[in-house]
Amino acid sequence: MNYNKITIPLISLLIFCLFWEWIVWFNGWPNYKMASPSDLWPAFWKFRWLFLSYGWDTLWRTVVGLSLSILVGLGFGVIMGFSKTMRIALYPLLVGFNAIPKATVVPVIALMFVGFHDMNTILIVILISFFPIAVSISIGLSTLEPEYKDILLSLGATKFEIFYKIALPKTLPEFFGALKVAATLAFIGTNLMEIIEPHGKGLGHLFDSGKISADYPLMFAVLIALALLGIFLYYIVVMFESIFAGWAERN
Amino acid sequence: MHIELRNVSHEFTLEAGSLPVLKDLSFSVPKGRFTAIVGPSGCGKSTITRLVSGLLKSKKGEVLISKEVVKSPRSTVGMAFQNPVLLEWRNILDNVILPLEIVSKNISRETKIKRARELLKLVGLAEFEKSKPSELSGGMRQRASLCRSLVHKPEVLILDEPFGALDAFTREDLWQTMLTLKKQESFTCILITHDLREAIFLADEVLVLSGRPASLQFQLDVKLGDDRKLDDLYTNETTKSLAILRKQIEIAQKSMI
Ligand SMILES: Nc1ncnc2c1ncn2[C@@H]1O[C@H](COP(=O)(O)OP(=O)(O)OP(=O)(O)O)[C@@H](O)[C@H]1O
Ligand SMILES: [Mg+2]
Numbered sequence: 090m091n092y093n094k095i096t097i098p099l100i101s102l103l104i105f106c107l108f109w110e111w112i113v114w115f116n117g118w119p120n121y122k123m124a125s126p127s128d129l130w131p132a133f134w135k136f137r138w139l140f141l142s143y144g145w146d147t148l149w150r151t152v153v154g155l156s157l158s159i160l161v162g163l164g165f166g167v168i169m170g171f172s173k174t175m176r177i178a179l180y181p182l183l184v185g186f187n188a189i190p191k192a193t194v195v196p197v198i199a200l201m202f203v204g205f206h207d208m209n210t211i212l213i214v215i216l217i218s219f220f221p222i223a224v225s226i227s228i229g230l231s232t233l234e235p236e237y238k239d240i241l242l243s244l245g246a247t248k249f250e251i252f253y254k255i256a257l258p259k260t261l262p263e264f265f266g267a268l269k270v271a272a273t274l275a276f277i278g279t280n281l282m283e284i285i286e287p288h289g290k291g292l293g294h295l296f297d298s299g300k301i302s303a304d305y306p307l308m309f310a311v312l313i314a315l316a317l318l319g320i321f322l323y324y325i326v327v328m329f330e331s332i333f334a335g336w337a338e339r340n
Numbered sequence: 341m342h343i344e345l346r347n348v349s350h351e352f353t354l355e356a357g358s359l360p361v362l363k364d365l366s367f368s369v370p371k372g373r374f375t376a377i378v379g380p381s382g383c384g385k386s387t388i389t390r391l392v393s394g395l396l397k398s399k400k401g402e403v404l405i406s407k408e409v410v411k412s413p414r415s416t417v418g419m420a421f422q423n424p425v426l427l428e429w430r431n432i433l434d435n436v437i438l439p440l441e442i443v444s445k446n447i448s449r450e451t452k453i454k455r456a457r458e459l460l461k462l463v464g465l466a467e468f469e470k471s472k473p474s475e476l477s478g479g480m481r482q483r484a485s486l487c488r489s490l491v492h493k494p495e496v497l498i499l500d501e502p503f504g505a506l507d508a509f510t511r512e513d514l515w516q517t518m519l520t521l522k523k524q525e526s527f528t529c530i531l532i533t534h535d536l537r538e539a540i541f542l543a544d545e546v547l548v549l550s551g552r553p554a555s556l557q558f559q560l561d562v563k564l565g566d567d568r569k570l571d572d573l574y575t576n577e578t579t580k581s582l583a584i585l586r587k588q589i590e591i592a593q594k595s596m597i
Contacts, residue, residue, distance in 0.1 A: 236425045243393040244442045244492070245413045254441070258429050336429040336472065 124309040132310040139295055140314055146291040147279050148318055150207060154214025155275040155322075159268070162219040166226025170256075176227060187220040192281055199286040206288040214278035218271035225267035229260030262337035265330040272322045276315060292318075343392060343496060343528055344368040348401035349553070350387060361387050363553035364401070369545075371406075374522060374529045376539035378585065379549030379557075380593045385532045388554075389498045392530060393417050405496060415443035418494035418527070422501040424485035426473035432484050433469035436460060439492045452491075459487040462524055463517050479510035483517060490525055497527040504534060512570060515541050519568060536585045537573055540564070548588040551596025558588040 106126045113125035120128050133140060165183065169176040191213060198209050233256055241251050283293020292311050299307035331338070350362040361384040369375040379385055390396040391403050394413040403410045405417075418439070426435045436456040440447070460466050463483040473481055482502055489497060503511045515538060522529070522542075533539050539546045540562055548558040560581060564572050572578060 234423070234425065236421045236423050239390075239393075239395060239421070240419060240425060240438070240488070241442060243395055243413045243417055243419050244415050244439050246442045250442060254438070255427065258427070261429075334429075 121303070121305040124306040128306040129310045129313060132304070132306040133314075136295070136307065136310075140292075140310075143290065143292050143295050144314055144318065147276075147283065147293065147315075148322075150210045150291070151214060151275045151279045151318075151322065154211040154278060155218060155272060157211065158215040158217075158219040158271060158275070159222055161215055162222025162267075162271070163226055165219065165223035167230065167252075169223065169227035170230025170260075173231075176231065183220060183223060186216075191217045191278065192285060195281050195285045199282075206282075206286075206290060209286070210279055210282040210291070213282045214275045217278035217281075218274040221267040221270045221274070222264065225263040226260055229263045230256050233259060261334040262330075265326065265334050268326050268330075269323060272326050273319055276319050276322070280315065342368065342371045342404075342406050343530065344404040344407075345388075345391075346402050346404065348391065348398045348403060350384070350391065350396075350398045350400070351553075360553040362391075362398070363555050365549075365555050366401075367547055367556050367559075369528055369530060371528055372526060373545065374531065374543045376531045376533055376543035376546045377549060378533060378536060378539055378546060378589065379554055380551050380589070380596045381534070383549050383552045383592070383596065384554040385549065386500055389419070389500045389530065389532060392496070393419055393498055415492065416495045417498060418489035418492065418496070419498045419500070420482075420485045420489040420502045422504040424473075424481040426481055426484060426488075428473055431470050431472060432460070432465060432476070433457070435473065435484055436487045436491050438488060443492050456487065456491055459490055459521075460484075462520055463487055477510075479506055479514060482506060482514060486514075486517070486521065490521065490527070493525070494527060497529040499529065499531045501532050501534065503538065511535070511538070515570075518542055523566075536582055536589070539585070540578055540581055541568060541570070541573055546585060548585065548592060550592050551594070557592055557595075558585075560585060 110125045110127060113123050124132075165179065169179055194216060195213060198212055202209055202212075237255050237259070238251055241255060246254075279291065280293040280296075283291035284297055287294050287297045292314055296308055296311040299305070299311060345365055345367055348362055348365045349360070351358045351360040353359075365388070367375075377385055377388065387396065391398050392405070392410065394410045394417070397411070405414070426432075427438070430438070433453065433456055436459065437452045440452045440455070444452070457466065457469065460469055463486060465480060465483055465487070468476060468480065468484075473484070476484065486502065489499075503514050506514065519542070531539070531542060536546075541564075543562055545562060546560040547556060548560070549555070550557040562581070563577065
């Protein structure tokens with residue numbers, strides 16, 4: 090079972106790389122059109138230290154941003170989940186805000202807080218990924234069947250007890266579903282900032298320098314590195330999910 | 341605990357106006373007695389349970405539990421509904437313990453477990469204490485829900501159609517379980533039900549409510565003793581009582597339209 094969970098994805102990854110290598114070779118594409126996996130290794134190796142330090146920049150800012158977006162999303166979600174008036178009042182605002190392409194917000198933020206690159210990046214991550222979390226929590230809380238509240242309310246439980254003994258755990262599966270989406274969105278946020286407003290840090294910056302120096306394999310290598318970080322963060326979320334919301338898993 | 345409703349009227353405020361649900365309803369349930377309430381669908385039965393448990397305040401009249409006016413929820417009440425609402429992330433034992441975590445914060449977990457096990461054994465769920473609710477059948481989940489409603493030794497037990505969603509055989513099983521609990525635990529009980537045989541089998545007294553807005557229409561004393569068997573439901577006397585109740589329900593349903 091566990092063995093399959095690791096080997097099957099590895100095999101599919103291998104098949105994917107072979108196919109990729111083959112299709113580039115078959116079409117005779119030059120590496121500026123499409124680099125093949127075998128072009129990527131040299132790029133990775135050549136810039137290994139940059140990949141490590143920039144990868145770390147991107148990762149920590151994404152994780153900090155994502156953690157803060159959980160707090161923001163939880164705040165909005167709880168307010169909208171418990172108060173119908175607040176839900177009606179806030180929903181259109183949040184939906185409208187979420188509909189703004191974040192690429193257009195990046196320069197605005199960068200101008201607002203000139204020089205605070207880490208903070209700007211984290212801010213964009215929060216703005217881009219709190220929305221699914223807020224929505225999932227508010228829906229989870231507002232659709233709690235009244236009987237669930239009644240069993241505790243009829244015993245004189247406080248609102249807070251109902252929240253942490255029933256409402257919150259019951260919402261966790263939806264929350265983790267949203268967190269997986271938010272985790273991928275968070276990387277988009279970090280890289281938007283790193284690419285649009287380059288400030289010499291992060292994988293986005295490495296991508297940008299690849300572009301400037303026409304090092305196409307490097308650009309592809311950055312994309313792969315981002316994918317790997319994305320997979321890493323995604324499975325961290327999955328791990329937390331199985332710890333805290335494993336009960337919701339259907340066999 | 342003696343439960344008493346004195347001239348209780350209640351209405352819900354809707355966008356389209358107000359909906360009178362209870363009108364001048366009075367009845368009392370003496371300490372330790374078991375009263376079943378039947379009435380047309382939507383006449384206000386669940387509203388009564390919410391008034392007695394203190395989840396709702398009546399617009400007029402008062403609800404008293406042992407001579408005290410009920411103003412807010414009290415820890416001496418236990419409730420179970422048609423939907424057993426067990427918490428999926430807790431096993432059966434921890435589900436049963438839940439009320440103790442609210443009303444008896446100071447007693448040790450061992451004591452809580454001991455009390456919960458005592459009840460689980462009574463209802464025949466001793467081997468399932470570690471199971472998840474989703475692994476149990478509907479009848480078993482309802483048994484667990486009954487245990488939860490009794491774990492904190494409530495003086496008042498309020499059951500709102502707890503067996504309504506079960507098949508006929510499982511339902512009869514649970515009636516027996518209910519009698520066992522009634523013998524072992526001491527509580528004053530209000531049972532809401534749609535099933536007249538259930539009302540007669542379990543209760544000392546059956547109240548029939550009129551259509552909405554509900555008031556007390558009819559009251560029937562059940563003369564079955566403390567040792568009840570399913571066979572008692574097929575005697576001439578119970579058949580007569582059932583016929584009377586059915587007639588009363590018909591009248592109540594007509595008054596609804
Ligand atoms: N919170 C509420 N707000 C508005 N109307 C309500 C509310 N609760 C109940 N009602 C209405 O009051 C009436 C009585 O409801 P109640 O649930 O007490 O009936 P009931 O006798 O328990 O019905 P059933 O047999 O279907 O369980 C119904 O018409 C219902 O729609
Ligand atoms: Mg009801």
